[in-house]
Amino acid sequence: TRANSGRARSITPAVTMTAKTSLLKVILLGDGGVGKSSLMNRYVTNKFDTHLFHTIGVEFLNKELEVDAHQVTLQIWDTAGQERFRSLRTPFYRGSDCCLLTFSVDDNQSFLNLGNWKKEFIYYADVKEPEKFPFVVLGNKLDVTERQVTSEEAQQWCQENGGHPYYETSAKDATNVAVAFEEAVRRVLASDERTDHLIPTDTVKLHRKPRSATTCCS
Amino acid sequence: FSCYVTFVTQIIFEHEGVFIHPGSDDDGLEQDLLISGSLRIVEKVKLFSHDSSSVMEWDQCSGQKSQQLLDSQQSYETEWDMVNTVSFKKKPCINTEGSLNHGHERSRWALTFSVSELRSVTVREEGWPFLFFRLKDSSTSLPALHFHQGGSTDFLDSLRRFALLSEAPGDQTCLLVSTPSKALSQSFENLLDDNNFGLVHKFRKDPYITTLGGFSKVTNYIFDAFRGTEEQHQRPPEEMAELLGEVIPGLEINQQEEPGFEVITRIDLGARPQVMRKPPLSAGDWSKHQDLEGRMTNVPHLKEAIFKGVKEAWKFLLGYFPWDSTLEERKVLHRAKTDEYFKMKLQWKSVSEEQERRNSRLRDYRSLIEKDVNRTDRTNQFYEGIDNPGLVLLHDILMTYCMYDFDLGYVQGMSDLLSPILYVMENEVDAFWCFVSFMEQMHQNFEEQMQGMKTQLIQLSTLLRLLDLAFWNYLESQDSGYLYFCFRWLLIRFKRELSFQDVFRLWEVMWTGLPCQNFHLLVCCAILDSEKQKIMEENYGFNEILKHINELSMKLDIEEILQKAEGICLQIRSCKVLSESVIYGNFQRHLVAFICHTRAQFVEVNRETVFKSECQNLK
Numbered sequence: 001t002r003a004n005s006g007r008a009r010s011i012t013p014a015v016t017m018t019a020k021t022s023l024l025k026v027i028l029l030g031d032g033g034v035g036k037s038s039l040m041n042r043y044v045t046n047k048f049d050t051h052l053f054h055t056i057g058v059e060f061l062n063k064e065l066e067v068d069a070h071q072v073t074l075q076i077w078d079t080a081g082q083e084r085f086r087s088l089r090t091p092f093y094r095g096s097d098c099c100l101l102t103f104s105v106d107d108n109q110s111f112l113n114l115g116n117w118k119k120e121f122i123y124y125a126d127v128k129e130p131e132k133f134p135f136v137v138l139g140n141k142l143d144v145t146e147r148q149v150t151s152e153e154a155q156q157w158c159q160e161n162g163g164h165p166y167y168e169t170s171a172k173d174a175t176n177v178a179v180a181f182e183e184a185v186r187r188v189l190a191s192d193e194r195t196d197h198l199i200p201t202d203t204v205k206l207h208r209k210p211r212s213a214t215t216c217c218s
Numbered sequence: 219f220s221c222y223v224t225f226v227t228q229i230i231f232e233h234e235g236v237f238i239h240p241g242s243d244d245d246g247l248e249q250d251l252l253i254s255g256s257l258r259i260v261e262k263v264k265l266f267s268h269d270s271s272s273v274m275e276w277d278q279c280s281g282q283k284s285q286q287l288l289d290s291q292q293s294y295e296t297e298w299d300m301v302n303t304v305s306f307k308k309k310p311c312i313n314t315e316g317s318l319n320h321g322h323e324r325s326r327w328a329l330t331f332s333v334s335e336l337r338s339v340t341v342r343e344e345g346w347p348f349l350f351f352r353l354k355d356s357s358t359s360l361p362a363l364h365f366h367q368g369g370s371t372d373f374l375d376s377l378r379r380f381a382l383l384s385e386a387p388g389d390q391t392c393l394l395v396s397t398p399s400k401a402l403s404q405s406f407e408n409l410l411d412d413n414n415f416g417l418v419h420k421f422r423k424d425p426y427i428t429t430l431g432g433f434s435k436v437t438n439y440i441f442d443a444f445r446g447t448e449e450q451h452q453r454p455p456e457e458m459a460e461l462l463g464e465v466i467p468g469l470e471i472n473q474q475e476e477p478g479f480e481v482i483t484r485i486d487l488g489a490r491p492q493v494m495r496k497p498p499l500s501a502g503d504w505s506k507h508q509d510l511e512g513r514m515t516n517v518p519h520l521k522e523a524i525f526k527g528v529k530e531a532w533k534f535l536l537g538y539f540p541w542d543s544t545l546e547e548r549k550v551l552h553r554a555k556t557d558e559y560f561k562m563k564l565q566w567k568s569v570s571e572e573q574e575r576r577n578s579r580l581r582d583y584r585s586l587i588e589k590d591v592n593r594t595d596r597t598n599q600f601y602e603g604i605d606n607p608g609l610v611l612l613h614d615i616l617m618t619y620c621m622y623d624f625d626l627g628y629v630q631g632m633s634d635l636l637s638p639i640l641y642v643m644e645n646e647v648d649a650f651w652c653f654v655s656f657m658e659q660m661h662q663n664f665e666e667q668m669q670g671m672k673t674q675l676i677q678l679s680t681l682l683r684l685l686d687l688a689f690w691n692y693l694e695s696q697d698s699g700y701l702y703f704c705f706r707w708l709l710i711r712f713k714r715e716l717s718f719q720d721v722f723r724l725w726e727v728m729w730t731g732l733p734c735q736n737f738h739l740l741v742c743c744a745i746l747d748s749e750k751q752k753i754m755e756e757n758y759g760f761n762e763i764l765k766h767i768n769e770l771s772m773k774l775d776i777e778e779i780l781q782k783a784e785g786i787c788l789q790i791r792s793c794k795v796l797s798e799s800v801i802y803g804n805f806q807r808h809l810v811a812f813i814c815h816t817r818a819q820f821v822e823v824n825r826e827t828v829f830k831s832e833c834q835n836l837k
Contacts, residue, residue, distance in 0.1 A: 032630060033589035051596035054589070056631055056714060057706040059768055060761065075761070082586065082630045087668060088705055109585070 021064075021071035025095055026184050029117045030102030031110035032081030035140040038171035039102065040076045043181050048172050055080050058092050067185045074185060086120070093125035097188045100180070102138045105168065108148040111139075114157065134187035135164045138180055142170040231259040231376035235367030236276060238327065253327055254279045257363060259376050272380040274336075274351075276329040276363060329360065333380045336395040341370070349373075382792045384491060396491075491788045493781040504531060512545025521730045532642060535729035536655035556647045562621040563614060580620070583627045587616045594633040598718060600641045611640055615650045622654060629664040632657070634713040638721050663709050674708045675701050678739050685743055685786065689750045697760050703767040704742055711738060720776040727780060733787045744782035745774065 028036040037055050042048055044061040060077045077096070079089035099121045103110040114137065122130045139154050151168060158166040165187070167180035236257040255278040262271055331353060340350040347370040348362045365373070374393070377383065386392040499520075507520045514520060514534060521535075533539045538555075539548050566580070574581055591613045595601045600608040615636060620627045636653045643649040662670025679701050683690040693699050706714055711728065713721055728737055749770070753763055 032586060033593075051602075052593060053714065054593040054630055056634070056709055057768075058702070058764065060765065080630060084629050084664070084666065084668065088671075088702070091702070 021073060023073045023075055024097045024185060024188050025075045025077065026098040026100055026181070026188075027077040027079070027093060027096045027121070028100045028102055029079065029121055030081060030138075031104075031107070031113050031117075034081070034102050034104040034107065034110045035171050036081065036102050037078050039100075039138065039140060039169065039177060039180075040078050042171040042174055042177045044076065046174070048174070050172075058089055063181075065182070065185070067182055067189065070185075070189055072185055072189075074181065076181075090120065090124035093121055096121075096125050098134045098136065098184045099125070100136050100138055100184060101164070102140055103149065103154075104141045105139045105147045105149045105154075106141050106144045111149040111154065111157070115161070118161065131162060132191065134184065134191055135162065136180060136184045136187065137164045137166045139166065139168045140171060142168045142175055143172045228261040229258055230261050230272070230379065231257070231373055233257050233365075233367075233369035233373060234279070235365075236369065237364040237366050238276070238329075238361040239364060240327070240361060252364075252366075255327065257369075257373065259333070259373075259380070261380070272333040274329075274331055274333060274377075278327040331360075333377065333395075336381065338386065338392050338394050339374070339377070339383065340389075340392045341374075342391060347371075378791060382491060382788060384493075384788070387494060488789060488792060490782075490785040491792075493784040493788070495777060495781055495784075499531075512548065513543065514541045517541045521732060532639070532652055532726065532729070533648065535726060536652045537658075538648070538651045538655050552647075555651050559618065559647045559650050563618045565621045566617050579624075579627065583620045584617065586630070587613055587620075587628050587633070590628075590630060590633045591616070595637045595718075598637075598641065601637065608640070611646050611649070612636060615640065615646060615653060618650060619653065619657070623657075626661065626664060631710045632664065634710040635660060638713070638718060638725070641718065642722065660711070671705065671708060674739065675704065677736070678704060678708070678742050681739055682743060682746065686747070686750070689746070689754065692754050693763070696758070696763060698763050703764045704746075706768075707742055707745075708738070712741070715771045715774055716776055717772065720774075723776050724780070733784055734791070737783065737787070740783040740786050741779055743786055744779050745770070747782065747786075748778075 028040060030036055032054065037052055037059075038048060040061055041052070044063045055078055058077065058079050060075055063074045063076065065072055065074060077092055079085070079092065099118075101114050101117050101121075103114055105111075118135065121127070122133070127133045137154065137158050139149065139151070154168075155166050158164040165183055167176050167183065169176040169180055171177060234256040235254060237252050237254050239252060255276050258275045258277075260273050260275060262273065331351075335353050335355065337352045337354045337356075340352070342348050342350070342362075346364060346366050348364040349370060350362050351360045353360070374383065377395075382396045383393040384396070386394050504520075507515050507517075509515050520531075534541055539551065543551065566584075569577070569580065574584070591609055594612065600606070601612065612633060616628055616633060619632070619636075635656055636649070639652050639656065640646075640649040643652060660670070662668075662673070664670070679690070679699060682693075682701070690699065693701070712724055716724060724741070731737075734740070749766065752758075753766060756762070758766060
């Protein structure tokens with residue numbers, strides 16, 4: 001049911017975009033154990049912890065970065081992957097600018113579930129135009145030797161499901177992690193620019209939060 | 219009826235068969251002289267005046283045979299004769315029954331003092347419980363009351379409704395008595411000069427925010443059901459009552475206004491008591507609580523000691539071993555439980571690949587367990603490294619639990635609950651059965667609809683609203699009134715927030731069921747109380763609150779939290795309206811809270827009893 005999304009209001013406050021730095025909210029979704037938290041930690045802290053706990057509840061980390069001369073604060077949300085916890089995580093989908101659909105290349109089931117994750121996100125994030133919403137697909141654990149999902153299969157799925165960009169990553173050895181997150185930012189900015197052409201530039205945007213001077217990155 | 223009722227006398231407690239031993243020393247060992255009497259706590263509330271008092275009365279049974287008494291009564295009379303609020307004296311009285319006696323004039327013994335005069339109660343036990351009362355006026359000494367026919371616990375519980383009883387440092391048999399704080403009466407002082415019907419009205423006008431200040435201040439208004447109409451978030455009384463009913467089974471809130479009485483709309487908890495916790499129970503103390511055959515003895519006291527801090531005893535606390543089992547019985551039980559465990563273990567061990575291929579649920583459970591075992595407490599020596607036997611045990615117990623409860627199977631978070639238990643038990647079978655017991659308490663948290671989590675979040679939200687409306691309002695204004703950020707705390711009982719040692723401490727405290735049910739919710743409140751200032755001063759929004767709470771992990775001081783949580787519990791307990799409700803569950807089904815117009819104190823009574831006593835007063 002959507003009872004929860006009714007109570008949960010938009011997580012990113014609605015503000016105008018006047019400052020140079022904008023806040024982008026991305027959310028990592030995928031089965032338990034595919035490496036969502038590890039990807040987030042690798043990207044934000046550049047560390048990999050083999051002893052990391054599985055996530056209970058919801059967490060997020062911020063990362064400042066510059067993409068194509070845009071100052072961006074990326075707010076990365078990480079959730080518990082087990083089906084059971086759906087009612088907890090779904091309220092946090094709202095206000096997302098990008099969704100990172102994650103599976104593990106050594107776990108076929110996690111790949112097969114991508115479609116369900118995408119559906120769940122679109123439904124609970126209340127995405128108005130799903131075909132235009134930026135998704136990025138991540139095939140994690142590239143470092144493991146026994147793959148169950150080939151690159152071709154994954155790429156084909158991305159093609160058939162809306163032409164999402166696909167990255168094979170390894171949170172463990174850092175392969176492609178930064179590239180994938182930066183691509184997510186580009187996708188969001190690109191969709192914003194498209195919108196910018198359609199509406200007057202002084203129009204209030206509802207999903208960007210300006211950075212205050214004190215917290216602006218150096 | 220307000221026009222003619224001027225006095226309400228309410229018998230709060232009454233028990234016959236409470237004895238004094240007038241001829242004995244304080245140790246009460248000499249039993250030559252036994253005088254039976256009945257003990258009462260009576261609350262007298264004078265309407266339209268400031269007078270109210272709770273009085274303890276002990277009265278010798280009329281017609282009791284007490285020849286032995288006659289010899290010694292004179293010598294004690296002067297000693298027990300009191301003035302002012304305290305009295306213990308013989309009242310002359312004629313024994314008219316006298317079937318066994320000589321029919322001449324006898325004296326009756328009686329003892330009366332105001333609860334507010336009480337300094338301490340010392341609880342002793344020599345085959346039966348007996349209580350020593352010390353008054354603030356130290357020159358007065360009272361005889362011990364001997365509860366040969368039970369009732370001492372009930373008596374103390376009743377006393378707690380009027381006074382806060384806290385253990386004296388260094389002497390757990392001695393309970394120090396403090397009567398409701400001045401703050402409580404002062405906070406109502408300004409109401410007293412108002413007209414009889416102005417209470418609720420006054421509350422509405424009262425800029426209570428200014429009195430709220432901080433949680434730590436002496437005065438805490440905790441509940442404001444009928445806050446003024448100018449309030450944006452005003453909630454109708456029915457809604458508030460309904461809300462309370464969810465967290466507080468059994469509490470009924472009177473929603474009618476009647477002359478003579480007013481519905482309580484706000485409750486002042488009074489000052490929070492300072493709680494001093496004690497060091498853990500030692501192994502020596504533990505074995506002292508076993509009789510020759512290994513039965514645990516004096517379990518209430520033992521639980522009390524465990525509540526105050528201990529390691530050990532988990533099998534009993536969790537209900538794996540019955541408290542009254544003998545060593546021999548436990549051996550038998552252990553054997554049976556071992557058999558049962560390995561039968562269930564064999565079930566999943568013997569599933570063939572082909573079978574598993576056709577059993578998606580088992581496959582999913584196994585897959586998730588394997589993933590999570592590799593991600594549970596891996597920095598703990600018991601689970602660190604590759605091929606640590608601890609990992610195999612964790613895995614096997616969780617798989618066996620799936621066989622024990624296939625409907626639930628494995629849900630994330632369960633490995634966190636098992637890990638400390640296995641660490642302490644160091645034994646697969648014991649760990650399994652203790653885990654089973656723990657899961658009985660936690661089951662609802664993990665069920666399909668997560669009903670346990672929803673219920674607890676609602677309860678916690680209601681509780682917080684009662685305890686600290688200002689903070690609750692702040693959270694609500696940040697879309698955080700539903701306390702999502704407490705999810706992890708509640709799902710796995712703070713397992714991720716504390717070090718292993720601290721988890722042990724907190725869990726065994728919770729397993730004692732002391733000092734109240736739902737103590738973990740008060741633990742939540744205690745932590746939030748400590749963080750509230752930062753959250754509000756920094757004006758944290760939804761995201762920042764979540765982040766802040768998440769980042770408290772491993773930074774919490776468990777002793778401080780337990781002290782504060784217990785303090786809140788005592789605060790609530792000493793607040794008459796709420797006691798026996800949130801925490802105490804089903805105590806009184808028809809609890810109605812009244813407040814007399816001109817009184818600075820609450821009278822919590824069963825409505826029918828009030829009517830009865832009013833009728834009596836009229837006669």
